[in-house]
Amino acid sequence: MAERLGLPDFFSLDVWRASVGELLGSAVLVFMLDTIVISTLESDVKMANLIMSILIAITLTILILAVFPVSGGHISPVITFSSALVGLISMSRAIIYIVAQCIGAILGALALKAVLSSTIEQRFSLGGCTVTVVTPGLNGPEIVGLEIAQAFWLEFMCTFALLFGSLWMAYDHRQSKALGLITVMSIVGLLAGILVFISTSVTAKKGYAGAGMNPARCFGAAFVRGGHLWNGHWIFWVGPGLACFAFYFYTKIIPSNHFQTDGFKHDFLAIIEALFSQR
Numbered sequence: 189m190a191e192r193l194g195l196p197d198f199f200s201l202d203v204w205r206a207s208v209g210e211l212l213g214s215a216v217l218v219f220m221l222d223t224i225v226i227s228t229l230e231s232d233v234k235m236a237n238l239i240m241s242i243l244i245a246i247t248l249t250i251l252i253l254a255v256f257p258v259s260g261g262h263i264s265p266v267i268t269f270s271s272a273l274v275g276l277i278s279m280s281r282a283i284i285y286i287v288a289q290c291i292g293a294i295l296g297a298l299a300l301k302a303v304l305s306s307t308i309e310q311r312f313s314l315g316g317c318t319v320t321v322v323t324p325g326l327n328g329p330e331i332v333g334l335e336i337a338q339a340f341w342l343e344f345m346c347t348f349a350l351l352f353g354s355l356w357m358a359y360d361h362r363q364s365k366a367l368g369l370i371t372v373m374s375i376v377g378l379l380a381g382i383l384v385f386i387s388t389s390v391t392a393k394k395g396y397a398g399a400g401m402n403p404a405r406c407f408g409a410a411f412v413r414g415g416h417l418w419n420g421h422w423i424f425w426v427g428p429g430l431a432c433f434a435f436y437f438y439t440k441i442i443p444s445n446h447f448q449t450d451g452f453k454h455d456f457l458a459i460i461e462a463l464f465s466q467r
């Protein structure tokens with residue numbers, strides 16, 4: 189049981205050294221992504237969420253490629269927890285990684301707070317994950333944003349779509365070998381950017397910052413900024429966590445072998461040829 193849980197990883201220097209890559213990668217990720225969110229929304233360009241999604245996709249791809257040789261390029265509790273459930277890494281290594289990612293997210297949020305003015309920080313909630321915000325109204329302060337149930341299901345579906353649409357290529361060595369590392373990681377970043385665009389376009393409600401799909405990033409801003417960022421914060425953990433379980437059960441249902449393992453014996457021309465050969 190100790191071996192299955194990977195308890196020796198708690199005493200492995202290599203695992204702790206790899207977690208440094210997750211820590212620094214998460215710090216840079218939070219700083220850059222939150223900066224992108226604030227700068228694009230602050231600008232006067234049309235379709236700011238589209239530009240934001242494209243920049244997020246490019247940034248995420250670069251960071252994953254940079255951290256991949258060190259620790260596997262997780263930089264998100266979603267990827268780490270899903271990898272542990274599937275069995276790519278031990279649960280012990282996953283715990284170390286997730287703690288490192290959360291600490292890195294806090295450092296990234298602190299670095300962002302140090303370079304932002306108090307006005308921008310307050311207006312954009314330090315680029316953190318928000319479900320609702322309090323704004324001044326005609327009859328006093330008003331709470332605007334998304335309903336809890338809507339935000340939860342959007343978080344769940346976007347996270348599952350990320351795992352389903354891209355990460356299985358990284359898990360399956362046949363896919364990753366055929367496509368190549370850069371292609372796989374580019375697809376991961378591209379899909380993440382598309383999901384950010386979808387979640388910010390479908391709702392189109394002030395106060396909702398879109399699907400987080402990275403609990404550590406949401407935690408970093410909430411820890412540093414506090415206040416309303418803690419409102420509904422559990423959504424950004426529970427939603428992705430359940431999506432990881434859903435994706436794990438999906439991997440247990442599908443065949444373990446590739447659907448073309450036995451070749452193309454049902455090819456249409458082969459069927460016609462066999463039909464005439466019997467006459």
